[in-house]
Amino acid sequence: xxxxxxxxxxxxxxxxxxxxxxxxxxxxLDALKRAQALNFPSDRHDDWRFTDLxxxxxxxxxxxxxxxxxxxxxxxxxxxxxxxxxxxVDGCYADELSDLSHAxxxxxxxxxxxxxxxxxxxxSFGRYAPYQQDAFVALNTNFFEDGAWVHxxxxxxxxxxxxxxxxxxxAASAIYPRCxxxxxxxxxxxxxxxxxxxxxxxxxxxxxxxxxLKEQAQLQHVRVQREEKNAFHIGHCxxxxxxxxxxxxxxxxxxxxxxxxxxxxxxxAVGAEMRLDGLALVAGRQVADTHTLIDHAAPRGKSIQLHKxxxxxxAHAIFSGKINVHIGAAGTDSIQSSRNLLLSDKAHIDTQPQxxxxxxxxxxxxxxxxxxxxxxxxxxxKSRGLTDERARNLLTHAFAAExxxxxxxxxxxESLSRTILxxxxxxxxxxxxxxxxxx
Amino acid sequence: MINxxxxxxxxxxxxxxSVDGVEILKGVDLTVRAGEVHAxxxxxGSGKSTFSKVLAGxxxxxxxxxxxxxxxxxxxxxEPEERAKAGLFLAFQYPVEIPGVSNSAFLRLAYNTLQTERxxxxxxxxxxxxxxxxxxxxxxxxxxxxxxxxxxxxxxGEKKRNEILQMAVLEPTLAILxxxxxxxxxxxxxxxxxxxxxxxxxxxxxxxxxxxxxLLNYIxxxxxxxxxxxxxxxxxGKDLALELEARGYDWLRAAA
Numbered sequence: 001x002x003x004x005x006x007x008x009x010x011x012x013x014x015x016x017x018x019x020x021x022x023x024x025x026x027x028x029l030d031a032l033k034r035a036q037a038l039n040f041p042s043d044r045h046d047d048w049r050f051t052d053l054x055x056x057x058x059x060x061x062x063x064x065x066x067x068x069x070x071x072x073x074x075x076x077x078x079x080x081x082x083x084x085x086x087x088x089v090d091g092c093y094a095d096e097l098s099d100l101s102h103a104x105x106x107x108x109x110x111x112x113x114x115x116x117x118x119x120x121x122x123x124s125f126g127r128y129a130p131y132q133q134d135a136f137v138a139l140n141t142n143f144f145e146d147g148a149w150v151h152x153x154x155x156x157x158x159x160x161x162x163x164x165x166x167x168x169x170x171a172a173s174a175i176y177p178r179c180x181x182x183x184x185x186x187x188x189x190x191x192x193x194x195x196x197x198x199x200x201x202x203x204x205x206x207x208x209x210x211x212x213l214k215e216q217a218q219l220q221h222v223r224v225q226r227e228e229k230n231a232f233h234i235g236h237c238x239x240x241x242x243x244x245x246x247x248x249x250x251x252x253x254x255x256x257x258x259x260x261x262x263x264x265x266x267x268x269a270v271g272a273e274m275r276l277d278g279l280a281l282v283a284g285r286q287v288a289d290t291h292t293l294i295d296h297a298a299p300r301g302k303s304i305q306l307h308k309x310x311x312x313x314x315a316h317a318i319f320s321g322k323i324n325v326h327i328g329a330a331g332t333d334s335i336q337s338s339r340n341l342l343l344s345d346k347a348h349i350d351t352q353p354q355x356x357x358x359x360x361x362x363x364x365x366x367x368x369x370x371x372x373x374x375x376x377x378x379x380x381x382k383s384r385g386l387t388d389e390r391a392r393n394l395l396t397h398a399f400a401a402e403x404x405x406x407x408x409x410x411x412x413x414e415s416l417s418r419t420i421l422x423x424x425x426x427x428x429x430x431x432x433x434x435x436x437x438x439x
Numbered sequence: 440m441i442n443x444x445x446x447x448x449x450x451x452x453x454x455x456x457s458v459d460g461v462e463i464l465k466g467v468d469l470t471v472r473a474g475e476v477h478a479x480x481x482x483x484g485s486g487k488s489t490f491s492k493v494l495a496g497x498x499x500x501x502x503x504x505x506x507x508x509x510x511x512x513x514x515x516x517x518e519p520e521e522r523a524k525a526g527l528f529l530a531f532q533y534p535v536e537i538p539g540v541s542n543s544a545f546l547r548l549a550y551n552t553l554q555t556e557r558x559x560x561x562x563x564x565x566x567x568x569x570x571x572x573x574x575x576x577x578x579x580x581x582x583x584x585x586x587x588x589x590x591x592x593x594x595x596g597e598k599k600r601n602e603i604l605q606m607a608v609l610e611p612t613l614a615i616l617x618x619x620x621x622x623x624x625x626x627x628x629x630x631x632x633x634x635x636x637x638x639x640x641x642x643x644x645x646x647x648x649x650x651x652x653x654l655l656n657y658i659x660x661x662x663x664x665x666x667x668x669x670x671x672x673x674x675x676g677k678d679l680a681l682e683l684e685a686r687g688y689d690w691l692r693a694a695a
Contacts, residue, residue, distance in 0.1 A: 375498070380535040383495050384549040384605065385523035385556070394548070398539030398588075 005057040009040050012174055012204075015143045016063035023122050031131040031141035038135035050318045050350045051289045055258055056232045061174035061204045063143070064090045068167045070198075072097060075165055078196050080411055083161040084109050086148050090167055090203075091175040093146045097163075106154035107189070112147035112180060121149060125180055128210040128238040134262075136234045140176045140208040147178030152217075155188040159409045163194045166231065168201030177207040183217035183245075190220040190408055195235070197228030197255065205256075207235040213245040215269075220248045222407055226419055227255035229284070235261045243269035250407055252416065253280040253288040254423050260289040267294070267301040267329070278307035279403040281423055282315035283343075289318040296329040296362075305336040308403055310396060311347035312424070322354040325362050332359065336366040341399050343373065343392070393424050440641065441661045445473040448510065448613045448644045449494075455504035456493045462503065463489045465669035471613060474641040478655055478680060479648045481666035482688050487648045488532060490666070491617040495529035496522055510612065524556040528611030530602040532618040536590040542601070543585035546571060546608050553609055574607040578634040596627035603634040610638075616647045620654035632657030652684040665691055 003011065013036065020028055040057070041048040068089055072079070075087065075097065086109055087097035093111040103109050115121045131138040148162040164177040181191055195205060205227060213219055227233045233256040241247050253259050265274050280288040294303045309317035317340070325332045338351045353366040373395050381391035397420055404416050449471040456464040463486045471477055481487045493500045494507065496519035507514035510525050517525065537545070550570075551561040562570065575582060578600040590598050599619055606614050616635070620628055635645065635658050647658060655663070655677060663679040664671045665688070673679065673691055683691075 374535075377535045377537050379497055379519060380531065380537075381545075382519040383523055383529050383531075384545075384609065385520050385552040386549065387520050388518070390548075390552075391520075394540060394545075395537070398537060401539040 002058040003060050005040055008057040008059065008061070011060040011062075012139055014063075015174060016065065018143065018145055020116065024116055024125070027126045028142045031138045034132055035135050035138035035142060038133075038138060040135060047291060047320070050320070051258075051260060052287060052316070053258060056204065059172045059202065059204070062171045064092070064145075064169070064173050064175055067092055068169075070094065070097060070165065070167070074198065075163065075196075077415070078163055078194060080159055080161045080192065080409060083159045083192070084156075085161045085163060086111070087163045087165060088146065088148070088177060089165050090173065091145045091164075091177055102158040106152070107156045107160075108149065108151040109160055110149045112149045112178060113145070115149045120151060120182065121180070124182055124210070124212055126210075128212065128240055129208045129236055130238065134236060136206050137208050137236050140178060140206050140236075143174070144176040144178040144208070147180065150179070150181040150189075150191060151184070152182070152187040152189045153184040154186075159190040159192055159412075161192045161194060163196065164205070164207065166195075166197040166201055166203045166205055166227065168199035169203070172202040172204065174204045174206065177205060179209040181209070181211045181219070181221075183211070183213045183219050185215045185217060188218045190222070192222045192224065192409065192412060194224045194226075195233060196226050197231050200228050200230060202230045204232040205234075207233070209235070209237040211237065211239040211247070213239070213241050213247055213272075215243045216245060217242065218246040220408055221250070222409070222412070223249065223251045223261070224416065225253045225255055225259055225261065227259070229255065229257060229286070231256045233259040237261070237263045239263070239265040241265060241267050241269075241272035241274060244271040246273045246275075248275040249277065250403065251276070251278045251290065252403070253282070253290060254419055256286065256288070258287045260291070262291045262293075264293045265295070267296050267298055267303075269298045271300045272298070272302075274301070274303040276303065276305040276307070277403050277406060278319070279310075279400055280308070280317045280319070281310045281400060281420060282317050283312040283423060284315060285313065286315045287318075288315075291320045293322045294324070294334070296323070296325045296332045296334065299329055300331040301329060301333070303334045303336075306339070306403070307337070308339050308341070308399065309349050309351070310341045310343065310400060311349050312343035314344070314346040314348075316348045316350075318350045320352040320354065322356070323364060323366075325357040325359050325364065327358045329359050330361045332362040332364070334362070334364045338366075338368040340368070340370040341372070341396065342370065343396065393421065396424055397421060440474045442472065442474050442641070445641065447472050449507065451505070451507045453505040454490075454493070454502070454507060456489060456500050456502050458489065458500050463669055464493065466505065467666075467669070467671055469664065469671065471644045471646060473612075473644055475644045475662065476639065476658060476660045477644070477646045477662045477664065478660040479646060479664045479666055479671075480650065480652075480680065480683060483650070485666040486669040487666045488617055491529060491615045491646070491648050494615055495519060495527065523609075524553060526612035528606055528609060528614045530599075530606060530614065530616045530619050532621065534590050534598040534602055536588070536593075538588045538591050540589050541586055542589050543567075543571065545589050546585075546605065549605070550608050571608060574604060577607045577637055578603045579630050580604055595622035596624065599623055599631055600627065600634070603631055607634065607638055612643045614643070614645050616645065618648055618650065620649055620651060628654065629657060652680045655680045667692055
């Protein structure tokens with residue numbers, strides 16, 4: 001049975017209440033109230049007007065009421081060797097799949113639910129993601145079961161892998177991944193937030209992440225969305241960048257029937273540098289929407305953004321990148337570039353750069369291009385014996401690779417490279433078959 | 440080297456072709472046998488570059504008449520990749536840059552595609568590395584070019600050398616060099632010519648398309664053809680090129 005938009009929202013509100021104490025209980029109840037008041041965004045809402053959520057509204061998503069036991073074999077294809085790993089299955093912490101052996105002193109990676117008594121958690125959780133304004137963030141804040149707590153106090157070399165796995169269940173399920181990352185002064189880390197699905201399940205993953213960077217901290221934040229093809233994914237990430245910090249994000253959207261990722265980075269203090277790379281690769285009837293907002297709220301901030309969309313079939317990719325330079329943010333230096341590749345006549349890409357500058361003495365540049373596979377390059381490759389399909393795949397892969405290769409985790413680069421080829425060709429790709437396409 | 444008894448690699452008869460509805464080739468005939476080096480010369484706009492692109496199957500050009508048989512097959516019935524698999528190779532006048540694809544990965548992919556076609560084993564990255572290191576010597580290329588993206592940021596001369604490197608790796612039976620000498624300084628020209636010469640055997644053939652006689656000092660042709668107005672108007676030996684160099688093209692045009 002297909003639901004209406006209102007029924008779908010009602011069903012979500014019927015989700016399982018999660019018991020908490022004290023400060024968290026207050027936040028949860030507040031968030032629930034806000035969710036009820038906000039409801040789903042209307043398609044007339046400026047932030048949502050490109051994004052057709054109607055396929056999402058047709059389902060009645062049920063809360064997850066039982067634990068699915070997975071083995072490491074089930075998730076082997078996603079594992080990053082040598083990483084500090086937390087695994088969540090349908091939003092619940094899976095201790096037996098997690099591996100904290102590479103975590104030494106100076107880094108705490110733990111289940112959030114285990115840390116609610118920690119004053120550090122209390123003083124940061126829920127303060128950055130806007131559950132007052134955003135219904136999806138509000139739903140997550142009320143209904144999330146557990147999440148990742150990452151606290152970094154020094155330089156950590158092992159990547160921190162936060163793997164959120166969604167399983168196939170009889171009824172469509174709603175799951176609420178949550179992450180909180182606190183980077184102390186002068187700390188450094190690489191965090192890979194990875195959203196994956198198993199066995200072609202239908203589910204709605206509504207994820208929220210909050211990141212705080214204190215003075216001179218540096219974070220590489222890789223966010224991978226490779227959900228199953230019938231899934232729905234709505235994610236929100238709020239980042240606060242302190243003085244002289246470096247926040248480098250790579251946000252990838254490959255999966256889901258409909259996905260949306262909102263990334264809001266606020267430069268809170270002088271001299272922060274923000275590098276935002278993004279890639280959406282969609283085919284079939286997929287919709288992938290990336291909304292970013294960079295707030296330069298302090299002087300001498302720097303932001304460099306490169307977002308790419310690749311759309312095949314009758315897919316729809318959306319990029320909206322807003323950069324606000326506030327009063328007082330003197331000496332801001334900002335570059336935004338949106339590059340897009342259309343692979344079919346029916347595919348559709350919307351790109352929308354927005355600059356709002358309330359200051360003199362700034363340098364803001366932006367540009368957008370949209371194009372198809374280069375005919376000369378295609379002929380060149382074919383004249384060397386590559387089939388039309390192989391040549392197109394190679395060129396598409398190369399376009400995507402510019403984003404992927406900058407990720408500082410080699411095994412992840414390789415696995416993402418495979419994911420890209422799989423999404424392009426619609427089949428599983430073995431290491432051997434992709435052979436020469438590896439970059 | 441001319442050997443009238445050797446196998447015919449390419450036979451073109453009365454070829455007509457057009458681009459955007461404008462006829463450029465107006466009846467070209469050419470026969471290339473194994474072991475032969477042919478030069479096709481002519482002024483700009485004579486149709487010589489069009490001829491090379493039509494043979495390789497460039498999608499912008501439409502064949503409107505005539506036939507071409509390559510390795511016993513109807514060339515125009517084949518897709519560009521099938522022509523490559525049959526042993527045809529075009530060295531591009533303007534080699535294409537492909538950011539994000541490393542030269543070595545591209546070469547290996549192309550090589551393995553042809554190996555499979557020939558019923559031979561594919562090479563893994565290590566085996567291929569050995570092969571390509573040998574081939575690099577043919578064009579005196581620095582190994583660092585292998586890890587860079589295909590032609591990206593290469594100088595004009597480096598791009599042309601990279602084309603000959605591909606020829607060395609793919610070992611075609613017929614290579615068409617489209618203005619490979621253009622934009623080369625004398626040292627690069629010598630290197631490229633030396634590379635091509637070292638790849639010549641009694642089993643393969645080369646068709647050089649060029650504007651200048653200069654290249655022919657280094658790669659000595661068995662036949663020189665002069666193209667004008669979309670036709671081959673004169674065929675001779677290597678001396679014809681010298682005559683062209685001395686007298687220009689005008690006397691031939693008047694004669695035609």
